[in-house]
Amino acid sequence: MGPFRDVPNLRTPPLGRRLRLGFVGGGRGGNVGYWHYNGVRLSGHWDVVAGALSRDPDTASQSAADWCIAEDRSYLSFEDMAEAEAARDDGIEAVSICTPNFTHFPIANAFLDRGIDVILDKPMTTAVEDAEMLVAKARDLGLILAVTYPYGHHAMAMQAAQLIEEGAIGTISQVIVEYVQDWATAPDEQSEMASNWRRDPAKVGRTSAVGDIGTHALQMLRAVTKLEAEEIRADLHVCGAPKALDDTAFIKLKLSNGAPGLIWITEAAPGNHCGLRFRVFGDKGGLSWDQEFPEQLKLSPLNEPDRIYLRGQGAGMSPAAERWTHLPRGHGEALTDAWSNLYAEIGTAIAARRAGEHERLTSCHYPSGVDGLIGVRFMNACADSGDNGSSWVKVDNSGV
Amino acid sequence: MGPFRDVPNLRTPPLGRRLRLGFVGGGRGGNVGYWHYNGVRLSGHWDVVAGALSRDPDTASQSAADWCIAEDRSYLSFEDMAEAEAARDDGIEAVSICTPNFTHFPIANAFLDRGIDVILDKPMTTAVEDAEMLVAKARDLGLILAVTYPYGHHAMAMQAAQLIEEGAIGTISQVIVEYVQDWATAPDEQSEMASNWRRDPAKVGRTSAVGDIGTHALQMLRAVTKLEAEEIRADLHVCGAPKALDDTAFIKLKLSNGAPGLIWITEAAPGNHCGLRFRVFGDKGGLSWDQEFPEQLKLSPLNEPDRIYLRGQGAGMSPAAERWTHLPRGHGEALTDAWSNLYAEIGTAIAARRAGEHERLTSCHYPSGVDGLIGVRFMNACADSGDNGSSWVKVDNSGV
């Protein structure tokens, strides 16, 4: 909550100092590293002091200068960075990894091995076994392994989860989640969002859109409903310009409470940009939310007027949503605020781990390695289903 | 178009007099007959002069009085009505049939046999063969057989069809149609929309929601995209209160141009009422429309600002949409206006048939018996798919 309420501010670092953070990936020419970086700065928990921002020396150097990273802490390889930073007294305390999917595993491995907490972009890895290995390693070493699904960190997505938990819509009977974009309608070379590696099965894994936006949709469904997708059936399509892997998928779900679910994702729906939306229905009401209008959440109690929850409203807002509220209602928060919430939660967790504050640690809310692992299993299950004529495939939702 | 433009007004009956219309069904206690009746009156093409509005004598009599039908033309059975009206010099020229699905076939048959044009609520029949027989009979007798899917007669749904035909969104690559309601969330006895026969397989056919709102969704898809659903795969569910037949379906489509389509329908999504919505995407743009906000149509040319077409706008509006425009922009038209458009088109067609004006006849735009037949095949194909573990089922989209 912001200072306008008399409560501890999530944007205040608990150790009285900012944590030292490094980045692997995120240099000029990329998208997602910059989104992380915005959230990092806004969160108030971090100083970015080191980076292996690019394998290209010029890009690495310019990118480090952009972010005011000292020259001697701008590295050309993650291996060098892990080694050098681990050796410094003032070395990084955590690393954010924003590189192509297929590189996540070795990089995360290298930093975990040196006792550095890891913040990993999604999907966690391409192979299920790699994800399982990272989860096990972090657990065994007692380190934080966080996976950056930021959309669930909009305050109103949390409010939806809380309303469902309180029974506002009764027993869930069906769930529709869509994540709809349009940047892959035309050939990739015309899009600012495209990256070559996303269409290369050797680098991105067995799916493209499913691994990218499909895992976001799944995580949102899980975060809001607390249900798991126990079985899935996926139809994978290329609806935009020709490409080697899917840009569109219709994924039917059997949820853990028996209700049907649907995830529709596409990168080829002109007029849609970051259209992550959920609609959850129960026997007492419905809830709907759209990431492009993140401040409003619509609750439709059966046969009553719809109620529009507005972030910061006060009345009826859950403490968990208030925790992620920084500005008064109407004074808009958006995607970088969600990233900031995520990085503040992770920062608080790492501070708590270092201070041995177990209770604070377990109260921090961010997607864990297990959440990341479930996403990797989901995307591989979708590939399995697609390979088998859209058959039903079971998904393992347990930990390791 | 309304009189504010210097063009013939669709609400002016071409024969210089109103046609004589009878109703079977539509008495007090029903919903849909009243919707027909509103459109009939507003259209300006019809005088309602006879009816078999209910099998219950009191209801029949009260209902006839409501509509100012003379006592001697209020009948207790459609058989009596068909016989008596056919014998009168001033007998009805057409009949509107608004009874439960399983009765459509014998009633329509009776009136066609007596040379009376038939206007039939959807779905046309429960069995495919019955629908085929009606189509063949009307064709052989040279009579009009119209099926009342009204939603496509919103001016902006027509504008969508015209924009697609003109290439505004390029080649269609995926289509999403949903028709989402909430009246079957709770048990039927709590809903003003429920009818007992809708849950009785002997009366409604092999599906409930699919035959009811699913056929509307299919017809909208066909009207707007001019594509057919060549193969379908249906998951049927009961998501609301327990009932004998489906209230929800997820239907995957293989469209006639190879693109994937999805129809999601449900009667158990709290907060949704008459949520018939389409989103059509192509390589050059997207189009979306929502029946609950029928005056606006959103065109999203790829990478350009969205354009909001408003009924009556003038610039860029197709003649076909203008034909269904009666009030200036901002002066709202809604569902009864759509029904009125439908009844004006059918009235014009019947007038043209009687006057032997072939050109005018073929220029009239309304869902034909073949459209109705395709809907009946679709709902039966969905039942087949559901019966076979959601297998893919081919649909015949030809005439008879």
Add this chain to the structure above:
Amino acid sequence: MGPFRDVPNLRTPPLGRRLRLGFVGGGRGGNVGYWHYNGVRLSGHWDVVAGALSRDPDTASQSAADWCIAEDRSYLSFEDMAEAEAARDDGIEAVSICTPNFTHFPIANAFLDRGIDVILDKPMTTAVEDAEMLVAKARDLGLILAVTYPYGHHAMAMQAAQLIEEGAIGTISQVIVEYVQDWATAPDEQSEMASNWRRDPAKVGRTSAVGDIGTHALQMLRAVTKLEAEEIRADLHVCGAPKALDDTAFIKLKLSNGAPGLIWITEAAPGNHCGLRFRVFGDKGGLSWDQEFPEQLKLSPLNEPDRIYLRGQGAGMSPAAERWTHLPRGHGEALTDAWSNLYAEIGTAIAARRAGEHERLTSCHYPSGVDGLIGVRFMNACADSGDNGSSWVKVDNSGV
């Protein structure tokens, strides 16, 4: 209410027959007569059997044919029509007057004098004395004199009035009403909405936009809040193409409870069409509504989530709003439905007057001659204010 609820249907004429109605004005080339006519037909209360639709013989004849009026009851002057119809056994029982403002007085006078109930388009007259004379005459003769402000007959406008009466927003502290259009931005010859007489002070009165849309805004304010504008201060402007009279006005109000109010009207705001909107604020909440989206009404209880009332919703809907509800929620009603509500209320009132049913008569809800008179006083007060450097001017809100 529609037949889907077990209540008397407002669209059922109480005498068991339709009343006989004539029109003065409304022929081809006009706008507003056609809007009346649509509401008349949809209401189910009327047969239009006579008309003096135009002074031009060809237009009169074609227009009568459009509406299926018999040739011998199509007149070329209102004087002939009044005389001939009064002399017939089956003569008209009421007349709708849809001619330019300056002709309202003599026409209404002529029909009242012959014992025919009068339905008059707004503004009632140009001069205050004329309006007062009509009100007094109708009262003295015991005739119905109704003035057609249709926008207040949207069900959700009535719901707003009821919520305010029930105290949902507490004591009203400020009111904003706007009626914003764009058809007079360009010269009149480019607009389908323009009429020459509207810019001619000899025909339209001392104001143009104020008398046209300003009186609608005032009537909406009065209907919803039950407050009167006791003093006004008007700034009149020409913001669109040059013209002799105002197309824009900012009118500050001192309301009868002491609260400030603002009416902003313009015909020169591109992108606005029939933008009649109110926002009413009190110490406990706010209410807002927009005629272009008439099915939704937003109630904002202070510090609580907004509630969106949807016509037909059921829960929380007032009987008065239900009375004007004909289709289930989501099955849209719009402007012609509002006109239909107005014409059904007037038809019911006339039927009750003829049947001597006093209780039914007083339960009918439509703008009376006094409402019309107050509008005429308002528009003249605005002209006075404008003539005196936007001084404050008192408005008489009493009857005669």
Add this chain to the structure above:
Amino acid sequence: MGPFRDVPNLRTPPLGRRLRLGFVGGGRGGNVGYWHYNGVRLSGHWDVVAGALSRDPDTASQSAADWCIAEDRSYLSFEDMAEAEAARDDGIEAVSICTPNFTHFPIANAFLDRGIDVILDKPMTTAVEDAEMLVAKARDLGLILAVTYPYGHHAMAMQAAQLIEEGAIGTISQVIVEYVQDWATAPDEQSEMASNWRRDPAKVGRTSAVGDIGTHALQMLRAVTKLEAEEIRADLHVCGAPKALDDTAFIKLKLSNGAPGLIWITEAAPGNHCGLRFRVFGDKGGLSWDQEFPEQLKLSPLNEPDRIYLRGQGAGMSPAAERWTHLPRGHGEALTDAWSNLYAEIGTAIAARRAGEHERLTSCHYPSGVDGLIGVRFMNACADSGDNGSSWVKVDNSGV
């Protein structure tokens, strides 16, 4: 622009290092300082290294710890801070002043006198002469004096200004700006937004709401239209709970091109929170925008479909709007992004001044001292008008 386009990123500090910034005000319990601070961090241009965050020692100390300010640079008075920081080699290069209005003048004065650039919250001062003196002093000393009106730094507000400059709506004919909130509906002690000093004429100046949100509305009007309010007429009201000064005002404007304008502001309109909205109309089109939905801008070309500009859209977006675009379209930016744009522009300007880069300096875009001064004159003119029975009052829009 964000790094996803190949252009310099506004969030990269041009000197290769962050500037040293101090805060006066902004400690725990306040609102606006925290909003500044969020923008400061996100901008990437600043390290906050010193502060006089509160006159209360405990609050000052805790607040400094929140922001990781070293203990020895947390001051209890601005005088001490100015003196001590000016004496340090690593002293602050700029100060942000977020204290109550009546203290702005002496504080700003103290820092300017010591050669420190000043960033001042609005309204700049309470008295016109004080504002004039600050403007003159900054000019004479060659220092930056920026006034923090952040709302114009939403990318789509800038896009509106650019579209108007390019002639998209033709010649402006009327302008409506509203800034509507609800926090002062109930007594101040119930509101998280209230501050005692805002209702104390000795501290806030001669108006309350006009000085607070009215100056925002004026600045938005000026930024978007490039017009000045040459004459104003203000009606000041208390519409919420009783208070010593205005919470509501209706302000009529004579704009510098002769067009009428209206500013309506209130803090007592339940359901409105940060409702800063403009609607600008010309002879070729209209533009509208709402701060609560800052990513969309609606352009209504006369008689054509509305066009919805979306931040990040690409096509048709001006370079000035792109400069304030950091995330791809649909990936929302909101109020803190606007603050960040403002602080990045000011940071760039200060860096340019220090580096003697005149061209870069003049290309920076932020509200200057003169903009602040015009706001102070406006709020005092409104008070004059109110004191004189809402008479028309001329406003001086020149510099000093």
